[in-house]
Amino acid sequence: MRRPSANITAALVLLGVALAVLLWQRPWSGGSEDVDVVAIPDDARVVLADQLTALSRATTEQEFVAAAGEGSRARTFAEQAWQAREALSVTDVSLRYVSGGDVADRADGSTLATVEVSWRAGDASPVAGTSVRSTQVGLRLDPRDDGTFAVRGAAAVGDRLPLWLAGDVRVQSAGDAVRVVSIDGGVPDLDALAAARAADRSVRATVPEADGRLTVIAPSSRATTAALVGQSQEDVAAIAGVTTTVDGSTGTARVVVLNPDLFAGMDARARQVVITHEAAHLLTGAVGTSMVTWVAEGFADYVALRDDDAPLAVSAGQILAQVRADGPPDALPDAQAFASAGGHGLGAVYESAWLVFEMLADETSNDRIVAFYEDVRDGGDVADAARERLGLSVEQITARWRAYLEKSASTVS
CATH class of the missing domain: 3.30.2010 (Zincin-like)
Structure with missing residues (x-):
């Protein structure tokens, strides 16, 4: 019978140690503080209401962290939320219990409570505006042995998550x-x-x-x-x-x-x-206007690509491929065409709108193009703005655009 070599013996010893450490740490459990599932207290709603009041009244980071509950995840959540409040000039924070938090909904024993959150963003905030803002968020909570909760994190509940609670x-x-x-x-x-x-x-x-x-x-x-x-x-x-x-x-x-x-x-x-x-x-x-979509989207790409030196095969490859296959579109793209494209700023319909402005840029000045855009943005009729600012009818723009597409498709491989 062959005896194992010294290297094999050492390897077996190291493997045994690694297994012992793995069993001790139990990484699959989500952290040592969550190994044991703790029951939710019978008076969960009262506890939560008191805890939310403490969070609302906190005037320092230390008080806010303490009110968020024990454990590393609660500390991380509270520290990030407080620091975000400072970075975003958020003040007058108030949290009010709405519902939930009294039934565990995950295997780890945690629960979700819906909370009404209100706050102000100061003039110095990147999301400036001094009016009171309010929304509902979901707080993920871990019950603790002392009958309180630890706030693990926040999530949107059918509305927008406040930026200062995002991480x-x-x-x-x-x-x-x-x-x-x-x-x-x-x-x-x-x-x-x-x-x-x-x-x-x-x-x-x-x-x-x-x-x-x-x-x-x-x-x-x-x-x-x-x-x-x-x-x-x-x-x-x-x-x-x-x-x-x-x-x-x-x-x-x-x-x-x-x-x-x-x-x-x-x-x-x-x-x-x-x-x-x-x-x-x-x-x-x-944003927030009802301006004609091809003007809004085409002009935005006109700005974004004005100094771009990429060939048309890169910046307009999809629409030019369609033109080579089926000929140019009969009309300028309407709102439905953009909606069908998914509204994501990519694709042939967006390229086609941009090429309207590329065609115009070959024929007139940037000042005239901007004036046309601003007239339409401000509620002016496209046909009137085109005649006054560009000296063209919409029919003329369409015809020249179709010709521009055909020429570009024939010269770009």
């Missing part, structure tokens, strides 16, 4: 005009502040009267993007970036929210185009 929030600024709010590290491999600054410069160079502050929110996950804009993950799956309100605001304070899932597959050029496109919507006041 590890960091704010970067470039003067007063550009701010980036990163969440849990931001979009991987993206210098969001540099991209936002470049977008701001491009918009203001094209539209001298562009006004306002560009705020870009860069989450690290699609789940966070969806929670911030009040949609499902499926709804935002095809959206690279969107200009909207966040943080419970119903006013005019707009931000650009990025989807890191789509950014992961983009090169640096494509990422910049997305951010500049959304910045054009935001800084030129297009």
Whole structure:
């Protein structure tokens, strides 16, 4: 019988030690503090109401952390929420119990309570506005041995998750005009502040009267993007970036929210185009208007691609392929065409709208194009704006655009 060598014996000893450590640590249990499931107290609603009052009354980070409950996850949640409040100039926070929290709904014994949260965002906030904001959120809670709860985290409950409850929030600024709010590290491999600054410069160079502050929110996950804009993950799956309100605001304070899932597959050029496109919507006041879609989307890409040196095969490859196969569209794209494309800023219909403005740029000045866009944005009739600012009828624009598409498709491989 062969005896094991010294190396094999040593390996077996190390394996035994590793197994012992693994059994002791039990990483599959979700952390040592959650090994034993604790029963939810009979007076859970009273306990929660008192705990939420303590969180509301906290005037220091230490008080807020203490009110959030014991355990590393509760401490992390409370520290991040408090630091986000400071970074975003959030004040007058109030949390009020609504429902839930009295039945464990997960195998780990945790429960979900619906809470009404209200707060203010000061003038210095990236999501500025001093009015009281209010929404309902779900707090994930771990019952503790002492009959209290530990707040593990917050989630959206049929509405937008407040930005200051979204995770590890960091704010970067470039003067007063550009701010980036990163969440849990931001979009991987993206210098969001540099991209936002470049977008701001491009918009203001094209539209001298562009006004306002560009705020870009860069989450690290699609789940966070969806929670911030009040949609499902499926709804935002095809959206690279969107200009909207966040943080419970119903006013005019707009931000650009990025989807890191789509950014992961983009090169640096494509990422910049997305951010500049959304910045054009935001800084030129297009969001919230009822302007004709091909004008809004085509102009945003006109701004984003004005200094782009990529060939048309890259920037308009999809629409040109369609033209080669089926000929040019009979009419300028309508709202239904954009809706059918998914509303995500990508695809042939968006390229076709951009090429309207590329065609116009070959024939007239940037000032005239901007004046046409601003007239339509401000509620003017497209036909009237085209005649007054461009000296063309919509029919003439359509005919020249179709010819431009045919010529481009025949010369681009």
